[in-house]
Amino acid sequence: MKHTLLIICLLGFTVVSRAQDDAVITSYKGNIHVRNHEDGRLHINVPPKSTRKFKATGKIWYSDFGAKGDGKADDIDAIAATHAFANAYGLTVRADDKATYYISGKARTATIKTDTHFGKASFIIDDTDVERRGAAVFVVRSGKQPYMPTGITSLRKNQAKLQLTLPGPCLITVTNANVKQYIRFGPNQNSGSPQTDIFVVDGNGNVDMDAPIIWDFDQITSITALPIDETPLEITGGIFTTIANQAESKYTYYGRNIAIRRSNVTVEGLVHHVTGEGDHGAPYSGFIDVGNCAYVTVKNTVLTGRKTYTTIGSAGRPVSMGTYDISVNRAVNVSFINCTQTNDITDPTYWGIMGSNFGKNLLYDGCTLSRFDAHQGVANATVRNSTLGHMGINAIGSGTFTVANCTILGRSIINLRPDYGSTWQGELIIRNCVLRPSAKKLSHVSLITGSQTGLHDFGYICYMPERITIENLEIDDSNIPAGYGGPAIFADFNPQMKDESYQEQFPYVKTKEVILRNVKAASGKPLRISDNVFMFKDVKVLHNER
Incomplete structure (x- = not known):
């Protein structure tokens, strides 16, 4: 997306702001107005007087932009508009504590770039009829733009420095599409994934050796640097309920979630429930979905294990589908602290709550959850002061894996x-x-x-x-x-x-x-x-x- 562009028009000094989150903001006299334009963008008008008030208080509410909060009217446009305006002016967003915001299956994503306090408000996410199953409800994004460094053609395992000069700390992702790794075996067999690594460097190209480069790259087919936001962003509170999809049971993952794509983020005090699960349904890719970022902490949060459904795997045999409330992909230094789940961690009818790929330095501390899992590798992981349920700890990877002061109820x-x-x-x-194995016939x-x-x-x-x-x-x-x-x-x-x-x-x-x-x-x-x-x-x- 382009950086925010301010155009001052000569007639009436009307300010038009093309925001990064695909919204157009105007400043005409009159009332705050949000409408869905035929081009798919939100057109938001906020009169100068209201803008001055919001900037003076430093915060805005969903109700300011027309959210009803009655649990019936679709509030997703108002919610997205609130965040778009907040992002343009650096304002904190707040939900109304007594409100219940209904979010339909409309393919509208609210982009969060500022502190957001959901408080005691409730959010109903209706997945029974969605326009685009992969569209996140909220995405937490950086205001910084990724770019492709030049001159790096190969890397060595444990290499300490890249010959790069950067504007500050960056998250580097490298790929060699000509090498395949994680070539899966068994009922969900596949042909593997391109060789991938993700790590943090400072402005001088020095690699953070607490999460080192773990592969030799003889060739690099793509490299991306994403500047790391040094200012923390906080998301607090909120009681979310997903009305589960009723789709066919096959690998058509739903991503109706909170997708975190910005570094240096804390999520605290969130609660997620799931209702409406029947005898079939498509799997979920994680309600808290952390990806392509670093330094993310989720704490004092309550999540829900998803019901397990079966389908036919790639080898032509029936398989249980992985379906998650926590997902971590291509992320470094991600912590889950004092997190629990609403359902029984020993109940095998619910799939293990977490899945991850290409992670480094993952932590559970003080958690009671049904599973810790690393599919396509984790470099360094710690599970401490926690209780793990029927799926226990599943992992492959490298480095040091520490399990301390834990009770494991798996096999x-x-x-x-x-x-x-x-x-x-x-x-x-x-x-x-x-x-303490929980299996009765062990x-x-x-x-x-x-x-x-x-x-x-x-x-x-x-x-x-x-x-x-x-x-x-x-x-x-x-x-x-x-x-x-x-x-x-x-x-x-x-x-x-x-x-x-x-x-x-x-x-x-x-x-x-x-x-x-x-x-x-x-x-x-x-x-x-x-x-x-x-x-x-x-x-x-x-x-x-x-």
Whole structure:
């Protein structure tokens, strides 16, 4: 979009503002007026007297721009107009606490560029009949414009500096479309994604080594720099209810959400409910959808797990569709603090609440949620002071994954996703945790689960964590049936690998060392290496009880 353009007309000193969020703002005498132009843009008139008042107070309300807030009239145009005007003049937006704003399926997105306080207001998002299922209800955007740096033709893993001079800190995204990675295996198999990395640099091109470059790029087919807003933006409050879609159950994702596409944003005190889910429906890509940004915090927020529906996957077999209330894609330094969900975190009829791709430095702290998940890789992740539900922790990636002071109600402490090679190139640290499997028919317990035949090319070398440290772990295996042999560190990742005759086409690099300190099982049975002793025969297990 173009920068805001102010044109001062000679007749009547009428000010026309072409805003970045696809609205035209005029300043004629009379009343505040919002109309939907035939070109699809909102045309907003705010008389000079009202403009002066708003600028003096520094804030505006949805009701100022015609929002009814009665739960019946469609308020999306008024809401979008309020934000468009606020963006043009740098004003805070406020909702009316007693209002209920109805948002229809109209393809209108409200662009947030200033602090927004939803307060105690309610918002009804009706997805039963939408014009464009991918249209966000709100999108949080930067006023800064991305651009394409020149002169960078290759990158090396852990490279510390780019030969760039930038106006300030930037989020860099690089792609090599000629290399495919994350070539998925299984019922949702695919041909992979272009090699991608995302990282932060300062104005001199120095890479933030807390989230380093994780791949060698022999060639770069695209590179984008997005300047990072240094001024924080806050979004607070709001009680949102989505009336779920009734579409066919197939992979036609709905993105009727709050999409965060600006860095340095905090969302606090938001509540999201879901109603109207039936026996079928299309999946959702996340109500809180964080992407192409850095330094985002979501805290003291209540979300809702979505009902699981099935469809036919790319391999021609029935699959359960991933559907999310939290989504993180191509984002660095994203934190979820003291977040919970409205439904039972152990109820398998609801899909795990979070999914992510291409993330770095992801954090759960003080959360009670059904799942943490990283599909196409995370570099460095921490889950602490939290309770994870039936889908537990699922991840692949690199760096350090720390799980501390947590209760895990899934089948394992961490599941290394088999569809992406069960790979973690780095270290796994587990401290002061309780594993309490919730599955009623569980016949065995393994701390680290996954599957790897060594026969599929995922587009990268697959690793198990090089070092695993497990300290002060309680395993509640008291309800396992007779014949249970005791908990294992590793699941049987490859039942076919029984001896040296098995040959991996794409060798799976095994763990070198496991350090155990104060690991106890309620059954009283000792911790074993695995049901597959051969596969893990070279793993060094150190018992350090200090």
